[in-house]
Amino acid sequence: xxxxxxxxxxxxxxxxxxxxYAGLALAAADPYQLNxxxxxxxxxxxxxxxxxxxxxICLVIFIxxxxxxxxxxxxxxxxxxxxxxxxxxxxxxxxxxTIIPFVILMGMAYPATKTIIAMKDTSNPDITIKxxxxxxxxxxxxxxxxGEGISFMSALATPRGQIxxxxxxxxxxxxxVDNRLVVPVGKKVRILLTANDVIHAWWVPALGAKQDAIPGxxxxxxFTADSPGTYRGQCAELCGKEHGFMPIVVEAVEPAKxxxxxxxxxxxxxxxxxxxxxxxxxxxxxxxxxKVYTANCVACHQANGKGTxxxxxxxEGSKIANGPKADHINIVVNGKTGTAxxxxxxxxxxxxxxxxxxxxxxxxxxxxxxxxxxxxxxxRK
Amino acid sequence: xxxxxxHDVAHAHDDHHPSGISRWICATNHKDIGTMYLWFAFTxxxxxxxxxxxxxAELFQPGIQIVNPEFFNQLTTMHGLIMVFGAIMPxxxxxxxxxxxxxxxxxxxxxxxxxxxxxxxxxxxxxxxxGSFFVPGGAPAGGWTIYPPLSVQMGMGxxxxxxxxxxxxxxxxxGSINIITTILNMRAPGMTLMKMPLFVWTWLITAYLxxxxxxxxxxxxxMLLTDRNFGTNFFNAAGGxxxxxxxxxFWFFGHPEVYIMILxxxxxxxxxxxxxxxxxxFGYSSMVYATASIAILSCIVxxxxxxxAGMPVTGQLFFMYATMLIAVPTGVKxxxxxxxxxxxxxxxxxxxxxxxxxxxxFTLGGFSGVICAIVPIDIQVQDTxxxxxxxxxVLVSGALFSIFGGIYYWLPKWTGHMYDESLGKLHFWLSxxxxxxxxxxxxxxxxxxxxxxxxxxxLQFADFNMISTIGAFxxxxxxxxxxxxxxxxxxxxxxxxxxxxxxxxxxxxxxxxPAPYHSFETPPVFKG
Numbered sequence: 001x002x003x004x005x006x007x008x009x010x011x012x013x014x015x016x017x018x019x020x021y022a023g024l025a026l027a028a029a030d031p032y033q034l035n036x037x038x039x040x041x042x043x044x045x046x047x048x049x050x051x052x053x054x055x056x057i058c059l060v061i062f063i064x065x066x067x068x069x070x071x072x073x074x075x076x077x078x079x080x081x082x083x084x085x086x087x088x089x090x091x092x093x094x095x096x097x098t099i100i101p102f103v104i105l106m107g108m109a110y111p112a113t114k115t116i117i118a119m120k121d122t123s124n125p126d127i128t129i130k131x132x133x134x135x136x137x138x139x140x141x142x143x144x145x146x147g148e149g150i151s152f153m154s155a156l157a158t159p160r161g162q163i164x165x166x167x168x169x170x171x172x173x174x175x176x177v178d179n180r181l182v183v184p185v186g187k188k189v190r191i192l193l194t195a196n197d198v199i200h201a202w203w204v205p206a207l208g209a210k211q212d213a214i215p216g217x218x219x220x221x222x223f224t225a226d227s228p229g230t231y232r233g234q235c236a237e238l239c240g241k242e243h244g245f246m247p248i249v250v251e252a253v254e255p256a257k258x259x260x261x262x263x264x265x266x267x268x269x270x271x272x273x274x275x276x277x278x279x280x281x282x283x284x285x286x287x288x289x290x291k292v293y294t295a296n297c298v299a300c301h302q303a304n305g306k307g308t309x310x311x312x313x314x315x316e317g318s319k320i321a322n323g324p325k326a327d328h329i330n331i332v333v334n335g336k337t338g339t340a341x342x343x344x345x346x347x348x349x350x351x352x353x354x355x356x357x358x359x360x361x362x363x364x365x366x367x368x369x370x371x372x373x374x375x376x377x378x379x380r381k
Numbered sequence: 382x383x384x385x386x387x388h389d390v391a392h393a394h395d396d397h398h399p400s401g402i403s404r405w406i407c408a409t410n411h412k413d414i415g416t417m418y419l420w421f422a423f424t425x426x427x428x429x430x431x432x433x434x435x436x437x438a439e440l441f442q443p444g445i446q447i448v449n450p451e452f453f454n455q456l457t458t459m460h461g462l463i464m465v466f467g468a469i470m471p472x473x474x475x476x477x478x479x480x481x482x483x484x485x486x487x488x489x490x491x492x493x494x495x496x497x498x499x500x501x502x503x504x505x506x507x508x509x510x511x512g513s514f515f516v517p518g519g520a521p522a523g524g525w526t527i528y529p530p531l532s533v534q535m536g537m538g539x540x541x542x543x544x545x546x547x548x549x550x551x552x553x554x555x556g557s558i559n560i561i562t563t564i565l566n567m568r569a570p571g572m573t574l575m576k577m578p579l580f581v582w583t584w585l586i587t588a589y590l591x592x593x594x595x596x597x598x599x600x601x602x603x604m605l606l607t608d609r610n611f612g613t614n615f616f617n618a619a620g621g622x623x624x625x626x627x628x629x630x631f632w633f634f635g636h637p638e639v640y641i642m643i644l645x646x647x648x649x650x651x652x653x654x655x656x657x658x659x660x661x662x663f664g665y666s667s668m669v670y671a672t673a674s675i676a677i678l679s680c681i682v683x684x685x686x687x688x689x690a691g692m693p694v695t696g697q698l699f700f701m702y703a704t705m706l707i708a709v710p711t712g713v714k715x716x717x718x719x720x721x722x723x724x725x726x727x728x729x730x731x732x733x734x735x736x737x738x739x740x741x742x743f744t745l746g747g748f749s750g751v752i753c754a755i756v757p758i759d760i761q762v763q764d765t766x767x768x769x770x771x772x773x774x775v776l777v778s779g780a781l782f783s784i785f786g787g788i789y790y791w792l793p794k795w796t797g798h799m800y801d802e803s804l805g806k807l808h809f810w811l812s813x814x815x816x817x818x819x820x821x822x823x824x825x826x827x828x829x830x831x832x833x834x835x836x837x838x839x840l841q842f843a844d845f846n847m848i849s850t851i852g853a854f855x856x857x858x859x860x861x862x863x864x865x866x867x868x869x870x871x872x873x874x875x876x877x878x879x880x881x882x883x884x885x886x887x888x889x890x891x892x893x894x895p896a897p898y899h900s901f902e903t904p905p906v907f908k909g
Contacts, residue, residue: 031844033829047757058748077727084726088661101712115757120694165444198531205830216618219691236764238524241450244835311534
């Protein structure tokens with residue numbers, strides 16, 4: 001189909017859909033949105049159109065079957081003095097209504113098959129991003145293409161106060177993150193998925209991409225964003241108590257802006273490396289540590305350090321937080337296999353030093369020692 | 382042995398039976414056991430219902446108000462497990478116990494004592510399941526599908542649920558063996574297989590499905606149990622296992638399970654529609670073949686629950702095509718019911734209302750089912766409220782509505798009294814209205830992007846969630862009216878004749894109402 005013809009076809013589709021669904025073309029955050037969000041990738045658009053087509057087919061069948069049934073219910077009733085007929089089978093009719101649905105189904109399967117093949121074709125990406133599901137945040141590593149080497153975590157940015165109703169809720173309540181996944185428009189982005197602890201699912205409706213992230217396995221999906229914008233999604237596989245609180249935010253930008261963003265990220269990484277050799281005071285580390293703890297640890301181990309046993313043990317009075325430093329650093333950096341404790345090696349040396357210091361000196365823990373970033377740097381070697 | 386045998390023979394045709402509590406604990410009579418199954422199912426239905434209402438109350442508004450996220454996940458998990466294994470399945474077994482012997486002209490079920498055992502396994506299983514709320518770590522919170530590795534993180538409540546599933550599985554298998562044996566061996570002379578009432582046919586096929594898949598579930602949860610407690614690595618990738626393997630095994634059970642919950646419903650509706658249309662069922666033999674085809678197809682479509690888990694293109698295509706094929710026999714059923722009504726002489730008593738409500742809403746669930754079968758669309762709606770809406774259309778307005786219809790249809794036979802027709806109709810209309818209020822809007826929520834199993838949601842989903850919660854409370858409270866109507870009917874009411882429904886044809890209506898304790902002591906003459 002030529003691009004002009006397809007534009008016309010889309011126009012017709014949209015018109016039909018808008019006739020069926022009042023309010024369809026409104027903004028994404030419309031509280032009465034009745035359909036998929038406006039599609040922003042080829043795949044999402046295929047999905048949208050196939051869904052519309054299926055609704056029309058269902059509508060026709062609905063009218064056929066229930067038109068007949070309701071006519072019958074109105075006319076063929078005893079109270080109207082209608083006498084029952086006695087027919088009870090007709091091979092011809094039965095064969096016809098076995099074959100017709102079969103043909104309709106083939107009509108549905110044909111476009112779906114083409115889309116499935118397109119969805120599964122993750123070859124020749126411009127950028128590949130490894131995405132890791134953690135309880136309960138996402139880790140992104142740009143592994144090939146422009147931006148290679150960039151790596152960050154992305155967690156819910158909605159303040160707890162909004163969730164527990166002590167503050168008014170913001171516009172993008174539960175759908176905002178600290179670090180967005182930035183991608184260039186018009187480029188094929190391949191997302192490699194895995195998980196660290198349990199199964200998660202990475203889903204951005206407007207881009208038509210959803211794929212489970214499974215520990216120990218790598219799966220993939222892809223998208224090419226049509227136009228710049230912020231596309232929001234959520235984890236779609238139950239992954240524990242904060243499952244509802246690990247959104248995904250993709251920011252698609254023009255390629256030039258993307259290049260600029262890549263440069264900024266590289267600069268930040270360089271700055272973090274310098275800090276490693278600086279010596280901090282205990283109070284500085286504790287203050288920074290509390291921030292790191294609130295952002296990364298509080299969901300499981302709780303603000304009061306009491307955890308939520310049995311899955312998430314308390315840090316208050318724990319053997320590790322009161323024992324030798326090395327064990328404590330080890331569990332934070334490497335996690336503990338077979339448990340919910342994830343590795344936090346993606347945090348900077350300063351952040352790990354700060355949070356370990358904070359944990360060893362809070363909630364009555366009496367280790368009393370201070371861990372410097374240089375020690376973490378040493379530990380990593 | 383001989384002495385015992387003589388003793389049994391001496392009492393075989395005695396009509397006296399234990400009374401008081403031992404009538405129930407030592408029950409071997411199919412009607413007593415059927416009654417216990419139905420009350421057990423209703424109790425679990427209310428238990429699971431209270432959980433559903435707590436979930437809906439939390440979702441009334443955005444933000445966390447009533448329950449914390451851990452407890453919320455426990456509620457969604459237990460709501461699913463209790464409704465599937467505690468309410469819908471036992472209710473249908475209750476129907477089989479009451480109706481199969483009466484409809485085939487038998488005195489009782491084939492294995493009376495095993496029948497007792499298969500019922501009495503259920504209360505301890507239910508206690509284990511519900512008791513898991515009170516142990517450290519609480520009830521399982523990994524969803525009713527109990528996917529590892531999440532289910533490996535749970536506390537001992539998970540182990541209790543696993544044992545409960547084992548016990549309920551054993552109960553189902555014994556119940557099924559009993560039903561199969563009864564149907565194959567105890568039919569009245571002249572009732573060939575192709576002359577059996579359709580309810581009996583659907584249960585025969587369901588029982589085979591149960592025998593086939595319950596052991597598979599038992600295997601899956603046993604591996605989960607040893608992964609959790611004995612250091613095995615069946616589903617742990619770090620130890621060489623495969624978490625996706627659990628999903629394959631679970632859904633090899635889980636998809637036929639869906640049909641286990643709907644085939645007997647097809648059977649009940651296929652009894653009710655011809656009765657109130659005063660016209661024989663259209664396409665009896667194609668109904669039987671359609672039921673069998675659905676059962677067979679149901680065993681080769683399981684991975685359509687896993688389209689986002691990562692599968693090769695060929696896998697996705699195979700499971701999509703196979704799933705779409707199920708629409709053909711299901712369509713045949715809907716067309717046959719419509720053709721049965723066509724040019725009938727219809728009246729609309731409560732059972733008929735529920736049967737028509739079933740066809741109407743189940744078909745809507747069928748449409749959304751076809752939409753979910755299309756892989757690209759499923760990628761968008763999988764694990765969203767769209768799927769929640771879809772399976773509540775087939776399980777609540779499908780399975781549950783047929784159960785209500787069946788209860789109203791056979792209550793006169795069971796109790797000897799007519800139920801209150803106007804209250805019955807009121808129960809239908811309240812259920813119909815509030816059900817749609819609760820679940821129709823969930824289609825929109827899912828399409829717009831609201832994931833399932835979340836205790837809190839973005840502001841754009843607020844209005845529809847509020848409507849859904851109002852509908853859910855209306856639906857839940859309407860069921861108290863059902864309880865009232867049933868109790869009123871048991872306690873008294875107009876005396877029911879042997880055949881209260883003019884168009885009824887099956888054998889149970891040749892017995893007086895209430896039916897005698899040993900349904901048919903001598904086989905009836907069957908003129909099919």
